Amino acid sequence: MINNIIEFLFFAFSLSAILSYIILALISAVETIDYMKKNSFVNYKEILSSSISPSISIIAPAYNETLNIVENVRSLLSNHYVNYDVIIVNDGSKDDSLEKLIKAYDLVKVDYLINSQIPTKPLREGVFKSTNPAFEKLIVVDKENGGKADALNTGLNISPNKYVACIDVDCLLLEEALQKMIKPFLETTDSKVIAAGGVIRIANSCVIKDGKLLDVNLPKSLIVRGQILEYLRAFLLGRMAWSKLNGLLVISGAFGIFDKKTAIEVGGYDTKTVGEDMEIIVRMRRHMEEQKVKYKVAYIPDPLCWTEAPDSYKIFISQRNRWTRGTIETLRKHRKIGFNRDYHTLGLISYPYWLIYERLAPVIEVTGLIYFLYLLLNHFIRWDYAIVFILLSYLFTVAFSVITIITEELTYHQYKKKGIGFQLLMTAFLEPIINHPFILYAAAKGNYDYYFNKKIKWGEMTRKGMSND
Template sequence: MNLIVQQFMNGIALFFIGYMILYTTYLFLSVLFGAIRLYDKDRMMRLNNELKHDYYLPVSVIMPAYNEEVTIVDSVKSLLNLDYKLFEIIIVDDGSSDETTDELLRAFRFHQTDRPIQTKIPTKAIDVVYEAKINGIKIMFIRKENGGKGDALNVGINASRYPYFVTLDADSLLQKNALEKIIQPVLADERVIAVGGMIRIAQCVKMTDGQVLDYHMPWQPIIGMQVVEYDRSFLASRILLDQFSGNLIISGAFGLFKKSVVLSAGGYQINTIGEDMELVMRLHTFMLNNNRPYKVKYQPEAICWSQAPGSVQDIMRQRRRWYLGLFQSLTAYPEMLTRFLKKPVGFISYIYYWVFELLAPFIEVFGIVTIALASVFGLLNVPYMIELFFIYTGFGVILSLTAFFQRVFTQGLKLHVLDIIKAFIMVVFENAIYRYILSFVRVTAFIGYRKKGKRWGSIKRVKQKNV
């Protein structure tokens, strides 16, 4: 019996060794490529290697909103101060039950119109359309029947006038040059069909007219740990995948898309939770299926400040949604594996998201169960296990701290000693505790899955500082 258990445990140990080597290699390559790219980018900026122009291509900024009465007005005002000469703003209220509409109508001089909107993508009915022109920027405010975020975005696409559109969450603030930066990859290469911007946590920044006045790491552990988590994701992993147009996610909080391609692919899906990831997956498969050359780019210089959940409950709800969105998007496009396995987006990105994002929490739980089993049978090598835990956590800490410092030098932030101390504390907690809590949240995400449908994710919003 013991021999069988030992053989079984050896097999599992081999599996975990392979898994850990692959994962640490991925993380290592992410940081390595991130460091090279960010250093290059900093040098490029210094040496004027950029496509800087007075006028860029016109873009439509689409801001879907649902119960955003706290932040919507500030978000729209922040858009009016952008360093961009030609854009329109389209706000789509997806049937909010709070004061979102009233707040907007009070803050801006809208007038009601009968603007005809072509239904390029079928959507729920539009109740009313308002228009205004402020600082020479056309703003359209559409109130519609509730249909979910994807449906609201589709209404925005239908109403948009320009060939490229930017999606922006209603709680987000764009940095002054964000639109300029996010359109630049399109000017560099016309094959670019989508560009993702960098998302940062708004609670630790003070901004005026789109300019960062002050930045500090927060003391609030929930926020602080998300700051370091975002840094690692946006300054390492996405840069690695960007080397071969392999990003499968462009955050709905800030991304740019070529409208004609999105329309050809059918617009946003309305019956999915992660409509942003689903769209990017569909764009990949659509272009590959049609043998059309394309690029999906990531632009870390285009910065959007978005509010992060501030309570444990909110973050659990958000991550549950993200996880289910990931599950829906990955399972909806198996051809990534069957037809496009030879493409890097298939054999690297798709497999990465399956193995290290979707299955990872289950593998981690399985690992814990195995440890317990090994302990029962007296097969557990405790010193080895402790060493493995420490080296692995230490590795995570180093990766996160590297991303933190990379952000400092790429964004020209002033570094305070207290911020470094806070970052160090947050990074340790994030790697030693927070990530395991999130794994638990992900494993339990499927409980109640069917009931959730296409509802909006809701987290408690707070008023932005000094907008």
């Protein structure tokens, strides 16, 4: 009897997960078509050159980035948008990042009146600006180490502008990124846009020169290829649908634009979580719901930001472990909104979805595997059942990935070279076997670390650098 109930629950969970993916994919398809139609004749150049276009601060925290910091800053400074500045927050780096920046950009220390609306760690060397007019958009802040969230909060305090773009310093922003991302803030008249998220694409093996993406390639490493497919699935077939439902709970920490006033009103980034990018969005949404203000979190599906993905299983596991802990922390912290109709879509759809299919999914999967092992050891396995269920889930996963590849081809067609289609297809078949076990392991370890190993915070991400100069 108990066995039957357990089996029924596993089956119901799997079926509902499959259905939810199909529904989200369908909504994404409709929304993507609509987005493509609406933006096929937009002239971004006019916004680009207009002196009355709103000012944006790009805030990029940096910690021990000496290898690529100068090139990365140069890339950020080469954006074509007219009204923006770049705030680099050197978060207590132990290397010579600051010295390199001072030398490369003729920086001098200035006394800077900071509006400390959000408490942060104190400044170390202080604030620097360039004596060279060519770099007048650059502000470098050197502060004591406080983590990424604390560095972003320093940027929020310093920014003089209405909008802030929070990005990872090693990300490559395409030239038209800012004007495309600022569009929802400027064109929405019936509600307040509090944040906009962009698509993150993986730049490993791509040709990048002088901060420009010249050639898109598919890396040889299977782990990176798997991540490419995973990102495409998440961004093209997932977030687009959540954007349509106005239920986006996360904007990638690698690139997102915020309404600064709202971000400060809610107290900025939470320094106590490792999932600060998700937490701030949930908190901003919660704040707007409680204020009963009509609002929106926008999403731009264009590939505007390219970043380096982990190419070793060790770093990959550490990254996913952190994502898991961040999700648990955020959902626990804001559990009040879950299944609460006062929070509308946020409380009744987004939160429950994240709880069941993101937070609990790995737990259910691991439990399922342990149960399978128990049945196996006791010779209770009904192989006719097991084989067909494994086959069904595998075929669905692969088919879903192939649909993602097709969507990419029909929309942005970034992987043009001959042969890449076949390689992506192979990845779709191998990914569930090769990458997924590591993702599951990382998620399980993330759960363990969250409850039993509180000391662990951020993992180290070793950068190889994307520039091919």
